[in-house]
Amino acid sequence: MKDATHTSMEQLLGLRDGEPEAGVADHVAGCEQCANELERLHQSAARLRALPVRRPPRDRWSAVRAAALAERRRRNWWYAGRAAVAFAATLALVVAVRAGREGEPPITDSTGELAVLMEQSQELEATLRAIGPDGRVLNGRAANAVVQLEDQIAWIDARLGEVGRSPTIVPESVDLWQQRVELLDALVGVHVTRAASVGF
Amino acid sequence: MQTAVAEVFDEALVARARTGDLEALEALYRAFEVPVYNLARRMCRTAEDAEDVLQETFLEVVRSIKRYRGDGSVWGWIRTVAASKALMRLRREKYRNADEYDEQGGVGVSASGRADRVHERMDLEVALARLSDTARAVVWLHDVEGYTHEEIAGLMGKTVSFSKSQLARAHARLRDWLVWEGPER
Numbered sequence: 001m002k003d004a005t006h007t008s009m010e011q012l013l014g015l016r017d018g019e020p021e022a023g024v025a026d027h028v029a030g031c032e033q034c035a036n037e038l039e040r041l042h043q044s045a046a047r048l049r050a051l052p053v054r055r056p057p058r059d060r061w062s063a064v065r066a067a068a069l070a071e072r073r074r075r076n077w078w079y080a081g082r083a084a085v086a087f088a089a090t091l092a093l094v095v096a097v098r099a100g101r102e103g104e105p106p107i108t109d110s111t112g113e114l115a116v117l118m119e120q121s122q123e124l125e126a127t128l129r130a131i132g133p134d135g136r137v138l139n140g141r142a143a144n145a146v147v148q149l150e151d152q153i154a155w156i157d158a159r160l161g162e163v164g165r166s167p168t169i170v171p172e173s174v175d176l177w178q179q180r181v182e183l184l185d186a187l188v189g190v191h192v193t194r195a196a197s198v199g200f
Numbered sequence: 201m202q203t204a205v206a207e208v209f210d211e212a213l214v215a216r217a218r219t220g221d222l223e224a225l226e227a228l229y230r231a232f233e234v235p236v237y238n239l240a241r242r243m244c245r246t247a248e249d250a251e252d253v254l255q256e257t258f259l260e261v262v263r264s265i266k267r268y269r270g271d272g273s274v275w276g277w278i279r280t281v282a283a284s285k286a287l288m289r290l291r292r293e294k295y296r297n298a299d300e301y302d303e304q305g306g307v308g309v310s311a312s313g314r315a316d317r318v319h320e321r322m323d324l325e326v327a328l329a330r331l332s333d334t335a336r337a338v339v340w341l342h343d344v345e346g347y348t349h350e351e352i353a354g355l356m357g358k359t360v361s362f363s364k365s366q367l368a369r370a371h372a373r374l375r376d377w378l379v380w381e382g383p384e385r
Binding site: 008010037044049051054057058 | 222225226229230233234235237238241242247250251254255258259262263324325328339340343344364365367368369371372374375
């Protein structure tokens, strides 16, 4: 009870919502003040339900769609990228071993550079995973930037898959891995900027 | 109105949406963008936050609709996703809440203090916006959307008593802020 004579707000709300405590209904039936308060609570709920419906000022479907498609692409290139990384790493190892057997220096400039780029690539992918970009809300501009970057990465990964079939490390591999690192870096930048702008 | 929309919503379209069909997902968006935004706008302080909740909600719908089993209405499911997203946003944001008014003596005054205070006519929307984030969310979810205290407690990760006391506190404040014109005759 609120005090010795009247019901509390919580008790009145329980009565209004059909879950009255014992004795509350009887009290309200004989108390004008509490009956008025109960009526006010009914009116409050009715007035709240009668408030005008708010409509979104802008269409957000395009942003939702872009984000959903980006997630699908990301899922696809993620697997493709990991396969390319694994393939290239294996190839680098094979080349290095073969070079060692033939009495050549085991690590050439290309393989060393490639190893560094692959490591950077993996670190950036780990950063992306840590940011958790799937859960981020992007505005239309950022979502488009992400989609474009992911498309370019997907193309790089496809090309890496093709050049990876070569028995030796071709110079293009280094260029492709360099581009992959730059694109991943830009992708991380977009997500970090967005995260900072919403105060996370 | 919102429930009616949900009831007549084409189940075949929901089934298509569950396969990831973007046209069907867009149809879901078109059917429910207004009630989702309205819910978010009433719970959040700013239109920008409500828009973000709208986007987050439908991104989650796109991502998770495969998990929707069809045991309740699709609107009920989407509404719960939206309410969760709005509550998450409220938790993240560092808004001034109505408790600060308490500290300024503007709200949490005694009954005698209330009697002394000159009541200003306050629009219900303004009063609602002036409530603390938590109180406003509880009022809207309970009195307008029809969630039970048990459901609200589940959404907020709080107890049923917490939900009930927030609702009572919010109504006490609304009573103080709004001019009560008496029962309609």
